[in-house]
Amino acid sequence: MKVIQVGIGGMGNTWLNAVLNSSEVEYAALVEINEDIGRQQAEKYGLDPALIFRSLPEALAAVSADGVIDVTPPAFHREISAIALEAGLPVLSEKPLANTLADAVAIGQKANETGVLHMVAQNYRYHVPVQTLKSVLASGEFGRVGSVSVEFFKGPHFGGFREEMAYPLIIDMAIHHFDLMRFLLESESVSIFGRSWNPPWSWYKGDASASVSLEFASGVMVAYNGSWCSTGRETAWNAHWRFECERGVVTLQEDRVYTQARSDELLSQGGYSQFSNGEVIEVKPVELTHVAQAYLLHEFYQAVTQHKAVATTCQDNIKSLGIVFDVIKSCETGQPVRSGEMKR
Numbered sequence: 251m252k253v254i255q256v257g258i259g260g261m262g263n264t265w266l267n268a269v270l271n272s273s274e275v276e277y278a279a280l281v282e283i284n285e286d287i288g289r290q291q292a293e294k295y296g297l298d299p300a301l302i303f304r305s306l307p308e309a310l311a312a313v314s315a316d317g318v319i320d321v322t323p324p325a326f327h328r329e330i331s332a333i334a335l336e337a338g339l340p341v342l343s344e345k346p347l348a349n350t351l352a353d354a355v356a357i358g359q360k361a362n363e364t365g366v367l368h369m370v371a372q373n374y375r376y377h378v379p380v381q382t383l384k385s386v387l388a389s390g391e392f393g394r395v396g397s398v399s400v401e402f403f404k405g406p407h408f409g410g411f412r413e414e415m416a417y418p419l420i421i422d423m424a425i426h427h428f429d430l431m432r433f434l435l436e437s438e439s440v441s442i443f444g445r446s447w448n449p450p451w452s453w454y455k456g457d458a459s460a461s462v463s464l465e466f467a468s469g470v471m472v473a474y475n476g477s478w479c480s481t482g483r484e485t486a487w488n489a490h491w492r493f494e495c496e497r498g499v500v501t502l503q504e505d506r507v508y509t510q511a512r513s514d515e516l517l518s519q520g521g522y523s524q525f526s527n528g529e530v531i532e533v534k535p536v537e538l539t540h541v542a543q544a545y546l547l548h549e550f551y552q553a554v555t556q557h558k559a560v561a562t563t564c565q566d567n568i569k570s571l572g573i574v575f576d577v578i579k580s581c582e583t584g585q586p587v588r589s590g591e592m593k594r
C-alpha cells in the first residue's frame with residue numbers, strides 16, 4: 251500500500267519511522283510546506299527529494315497513492331482531509347480531528363458523502379500500559395466502576411501552534427485522555443462541568459490548566475485535573491488513573507498498572523470496621539504485536555486492503571472531540587453542559 255504523508259516535521263518524524271519500518275506500507279510521496287524542513291528530512295531519512303511536494307494537490311497530480319497520512323497542525327486538517335477524500339483516498343489523520351467543532355463536522359460530512367474511510371490517530375489507546383489497564387477493567391474481576399480520577403501534569407515548551415492556540419491543553423492534549431475515558435469505560439459522556447485557567451507563569455497564550463467533572467451514561471463520575479505548564483513531579487503522558495471499583499481499586503501510575511482487591515471480611519480498627527484490603531499487585535504488561543502509530547498504520551493498511559473495521563473512524567472520534575468542545579463551552583459559560591446540546 252502506498253501513502254502520501256502530509257507534514258514531515260515534528261510529529262511527522264514518528265510517522266516517518268513507522269512507515270519506513272513497515273513491511274505493509276510505503277511512500278508514494280511526501281508533502282511539506284516548509285522547504286527547509288523538507289530538505290533536512292530528505293537528508294536525515296534518505297528520502298528522494300523529487301518525491302517531496304509543497305502541497306497535496308501537487309503530489310496527487312504527480313503520483314498515485316492508496317491513502318493519505320495527515321500530520322499537519324490541527325488548523326489544516328479540514329482542508330487536507332477534504333482534498334484527500336474528494337480524490338477518493340482514505341485518510342489517517344493525526345488527532346485532534348480538527349481544532350473547531352465546525353471543521354470536525356465538515357470532515358465527518360465529507361467522509362459520509364464520499365463514503366471514503368477517515369480515521370483519527372488516537373495512539374494512546376494502543377500503548378502497552380493502557381491496553382494492560384483495559385484488560386484488567388474488561389475482565390470484570392473488580393466489578394462495576396464507581397468513579398475515576400485522572401491526573402495529568404507536564405511542562406513542555408513546544409513553541410509553535412500550541413503556544414498560540416486557545417485551550418492548548420484541552421484541544422491538543424486532553425483529547426487523548428477524553429478518548430481514553432470512552433475507550434476504557436465503554437460508555438459515552440452525558441454531562442460535563444469544566445473550569446480552565448492560565449497559571450501566572452504560563453508560557454501559553456491560551457489556558458494551559460483545567461479541571462473537569464464528567465458524568466458517563468453508565469453512571470461513572472470522572473474527575474480530570476491537568477496542566478501543560480506544570481513546574482515539576484510530572485506524570486506520564488498517559489496520565490495517572492485511579493478506578494474505584496466495587497471489589498477494589500485499579501490504578502495506572504508511571505505507566506504501571508496496579509490492583510488492590512477488597513475482601514468481604516470486615517476488620518475492626520480505630521473504633522470502626524472496614525473491608526480488609528489485599529496486597530497491592532503490579533499487573534504484568536500485555537504483549538502487543540503493534541504499538542501506537544505502528545498499530546494505527548497496520549489498522550489503516552488492513553482497512554484499505556482488506557476492508558477491516560476501524561475503531562477510531564472520524565464518525566466515532568467526533569464523540570471524543572465533542573467532549574473537548576463541551577468542556578470549552580462549560581469553561582466559557584461557567585455552566586454544566588449536557589452532551590449532545592451542541593450540534594455535531
Ligand SMILES: NC(=O)c1ccc[n+]([C@@H]2O[C@H](COP(=O)([O-])OP(=O)(O)OC[C@H]3O[C@@H](n4cnc5c(N)ncnc54)[C@H](O)[C@@H]3O)[C@@H](O)[C@H]2O)c1
Pocket residue numbers: 256257258259260261262281282283284287304305306321322323324326344345346371373410411422
Ligand atoms: N498522537 C500524538 O501523540 C501526537 C503527538 C504530537 C503531535 N500530534 C499531532 O500531530 C499534528 C502535528 O503536530 P506537530 O507537533 O508535528 O506540529 P509541527 O508544527 O511541529 O509540525 C507540523 C509539520 O507540518 C508542516 N505543515 C504545516 N502545514 C502544512 C501543510 N498545509 N501542508 C504540508 N505541510 C504542512 C509543518 O511545516 C511542519 O513540518 C497535530 O495535529 C498534533 O496534535 C500528535
